[in-house]
Amino acid sequence: MDIENIKRRTDKAEDEVKLLTELFNKLKSSVSNGNGAEVCMENASDEFTDLITLNTKLKHRLAILKRALLEEKEKSAGDTMENILDSLSQLFISAVARAYPDIPDPPVPLTTSSAPQFGDYQCNAAMPITQLLKAQGIKVSPRDVATRIKENLDNSGLIEKIEIAGPGFLNVWISRKHCQSLLTKILTKGVLPPPQPRKLKIVIDFSSPNIAKEMHVGHLRSTIIGESIARLLEYLGHDVERVNHIGDWGTQFGMLIAHLQDKYPNYKTESPPLSTLMHFYKEAKVRFDTDEVFKKRAYESVVKLQAGDPEYTQAWQLICDVSRKENQMVYDRLGVRLTERGESFYQSRMEVLVKELKERGLLEEDDKRFIMWGKNKDLIPFTIVKSDGGFTYDTSDMATIRYRIEESKADWIIYVVDMGQATHFVVLNSCAEKAGWLNPSKVRVDFVGFGVVLGEDKKKFKTRSGESVRLVELLDEGLKKALDTLKAKGRDQVLSATELQEAQEAVAYGCIKYADLSHNRVNDYVFSFDKMLEDKGNTAVYLLYAYTRICSIARNANITVSELEQAANTIPVAITHEKEWKLAKVLLRFPEVLTKITRELYVHTLCEYLYEIACTFTEFYDCCYCIEKDTNTGEVKKVHMDRLLLTEATARVMKQCFNILGLNTVSRM
Ligand code: ARG
Numbered sequence: 330m331d332i333e334n335i336k337r338r339t340d341k342a343e344d345e346v347k348l349l350t351e352l353f354n355k356l357k358s359s360v361s362n363g364n365g366a367e368v369c370m371e372n373a374s375d376e377f378t379d380l381i382t383l384n385t386k387l388k389h390r391l392a393i394l395k396r397a398l399l400e401e402k403e404k405s406a407g408d409t410m411e412n413i414l415d416s417l418s419q420l421f422i423s424a425v426a427r428a429y430p431d432i433p434d435p436p437v438p439l440t441t442s443s444a445p446q447f448g449d450y451q452c453n454a455a456m457p458i459t460q461l462l463k464a465q466g467i468k469v470s471p472r473d474v475a476t477r478i479k480e481n482l483d484n485s486g487l488i489e490k491i492e493i494a495g496p497g498f499l500n501v502w503i504s505r506k507h508c509q510s511l512l513t514k515i516l517t518k519g520v521l522p523p524p525q526p527r528k529l530k531i532v533i534d535f536s537s538p539n540i541a542k543e544m545h546v547g548h549l550r551s552t553i554i555g556e557s558i559a560r561l562l563e564y565l566g567h568d569v570e571r572v573n574h575i576g577d578w579g580t581q582f583g584m585l586i587a588h589l590q591d592k593y594p595n596y597k598t599e600s601p602p603l604s605t606l607m608h609f610y611k612e613a614k615v616r617f618d619t620d621e622v623f624k625k626r627a628y629e630s631v632v633k634l635q636a637g638d639p640e641y642t643q644a645w646q647l648i649c650d651v652s653r654k655e656n657q658m659v660y661d662r663l664g665v666r667l668t669e670r671g672e673s674f675y676q677s678r679m680e681v682l683v684k685e686l687k688e689r690g691l692l693e694e695d696d697k698r699f700i701m702w703g704k705n706k707d708l709i710p711f712t713i714v715k716s717d718g719g720f721t722y723d724t725s726d727m728a729t730i731r732y733r734i735e736e737s738k739a740d741w742i743i744y745v746v747d748m749g750q751a752t753h754f755v756v757l758n759s760c761a762e763k764a765g766w767l768n769p770s771k772v773r774v775d776f777v778g779f780g781v782v783l784g785e786d787k788k789k790f791k792t793r794s795g796e797s798v799r800l801v802e803l804l805d806e807g808l809k810k811a812l813d814t815l816k817a818k819g820r821d822q823v824l825s826a827t828e829l830q831e832a833q834e835a836v837a838y839g840c841i842k843y844a845d846l847s848h849n850r851v852n853d854y855v856f857s858f859d860k861m862l863e864d865k866g867n868t869a870v871y872l873l874y875a876y877t878r879i880c881s882i883a884r885n886a887n888i889t890v891s892e893l894e895q896a897a898n899t900i901p902v903a904i905t906h907e908k909e910w911k912l913a914k915v916l917l918r919f920p921e922v923l924t925k926i927t928r929e930l931y932v933h934t935l936c937e938y939l940y941e942i943a944c945t946f947t948e949f950y951d952c953c954y955c956i957e958k959d960t961n962t963g964e965v966k967k968v969h970m971d972r973l974l975l976t977e978a979t980a981r982v983m984k985q986c987f988n989i990l991g992l993n994t995v996s997r998m
Pocket of ligand 1: 534538539729744746
């Protein structure tokens with residue numbers, strides 16, 4: 330039985346018990362008041378007995394359910410990592426509810442404190458609650474409100490101390506013992522994700538390049554950001570479908586096939602390479618725009634293709650395969666996984682959808698086209714049927730969202746697409762709501778937009794000759810530059826050939842991904858290998874180095890990971906020194922950071938966090954010896970196992986962040 334189910338049933342049983350008890354009391358008092366006692370005494374006593382039995386049974390059932398709920402909770406807490414901010418929030422919400430039961434849904438803002446003298450966390454509920462009370466005609470000072478909240482706080486062992494400061498801030502010091510046990514769990518059980526209210530079915534639409542056109546840097550952004558969000562949501566335990574919604578349908582194929590018939594007569598059995606195909610595509614477009622006869626042929630070809638004519642279908646397949654192979658090379662090198670379900674998949678569904686929307690009177694005829702206005706007052710409508718009877722990008726997205734909701738049963742749909750398409754997705758949601766397919770209170774839909782990739786000249790990213798950059802070549806250039814950087818540091822002298830190659834790939838692909846992910850996605854970003862490969866600041870190179878260095882600390886003292894795990898069972902992690910405690914608290918914010926990203930879908934938050942870990946670790950390592958060596962002989966004199974445990978916990982949390990970002994780490998570089 331899952332936890333949600335138990336919760337629902339417990340609530341229901343609780344309600345039933347309450348209702349019965351009320352009924353029981355009412356009956357009892359009406360009988361003892363003598364209201365019609367003579368008449369109904371006989372019946373009432375029967376009813377009493379029944380009610381009492383039922384009540385007892387229900388109470389028993391309730392107790393069983395409550396126990397099951399507790400067990401489930403404990404069990405699921407076993408494979409999760411506590412979100413301290415959430416736990417504190419819960420404590421404060423309950424305290425406020427107890428202190429002020431008459432205020433519905435009071436605000437309980439909670440943040441990490443800005444400085445150590447204000448504790449670790451700060452709750453700022455007293456001020457807004459004072460205002461709410463004032464509105465009810467009750468005059469109290471925020472400090473009094475804070476005191477009352479404090480008095481009602483149920484300390485579960487998470488809080489060490491609370492102080493009321495200034496006008497009524499509640500400063501919270503969290504329990505070090507409690508934190509220590511959470512750190513130990515990182516060493517004994519691994520870095521676990523924060524608990525989730527329930528497992529969701531999530532469809533994430535990313536990468537989604539177009540066939541017969543080269544995948545460009547915009548698609549690279551979508552690929553990198555989408556992959557990272559998918560990894561995060563999978564790590565949280567959700568059921569994630571990574572969908573490549575490729576542009577493999579529409580007029581362009583009619584045009585292309587008609588052109589191939591003239592220029593590449595054996596197109597049915599063999600397709601030209603992608604570069605030639607792209608060239609043909611451009612030529613076909615020119616002919617389409619200037620030659621009426623060709624245009625007509627192109628349209629006829631689309632009709633045949635969409636009607637499933639085997640010859641045209643075969644040609645289309647071949648064309649798709651060429652692009653697919655090229656794209657797959659990029660995905661393989663970047664470690665990206667996707668399931669292809671392109672626009673063509675929805676052809677039959679589009680036919681059904683158009684018919685249905687027409688019948689329901691949701692389409693409006695406009696200059697031979699059929700358009701649809703959404704539920705909200707959007708600027709533009711969707712074009713569902715073109716004047717030539719064909720479908721559009723709008724039609725296919727309508728069919729797609731419907732499919733994802735009704736057939737894939739998605740609880741959450743995420744589109745990772747450039748900002749240029751923001752309006753399209755606003756209208757899409759609006760139309761899907763109007764059609765009655767999308768209910769925003771049931772299905773969450775997010776448009777994860779991102780800015781344009783610019784060259785170092787701040788203009789649209791292009792090759793020197795003005796062509797759009799081939800992604801495979803871009804990755805090759807990254808590899809070359811990464812190797813140059815490693816060699817400039819003399820790493821080729823120290824590492825074996827395999828190690829060097831591993832480091833080269835980790836750095837090359839890592840820096841391309843990290844540069845993209847570490848910027849706020851809505852902004853445009855300048856693609857510069859030189860900047861990406863810097864070894865200072867919030868860059869992949871700096872962080873990968875930091876990570877390998879951290880991993881090497883215990884290794885250099887000949888202590889293995891399993892020895893550390895063993896030690897964690899008996900030795901508490903070091904948190905006494907100010908810098909140890911600071912690092913510990915940063916590490917324990919991991920669940921909080923992931924929860925925030927899940928809410929907002931800004932991955933750069935994770936990069937900032939990773940950088941914060943690396944910097945805080947450096948502060949700690951500069952002040953606290955982990956291993957003391959004899960300055961003359963170099964012999965190990967003392968091993969601070971508790972600090973090595975903190976070091977290992979740091980490495981593990983960092984590693985998990987790298988995993989989510991899609992960066993490969995290496996043990997030596
Ligand atoms: N193929 C589109 C493009 O290159 C992106 C598709 C995004 N997904 C969607 N469901 N519309 O712009």
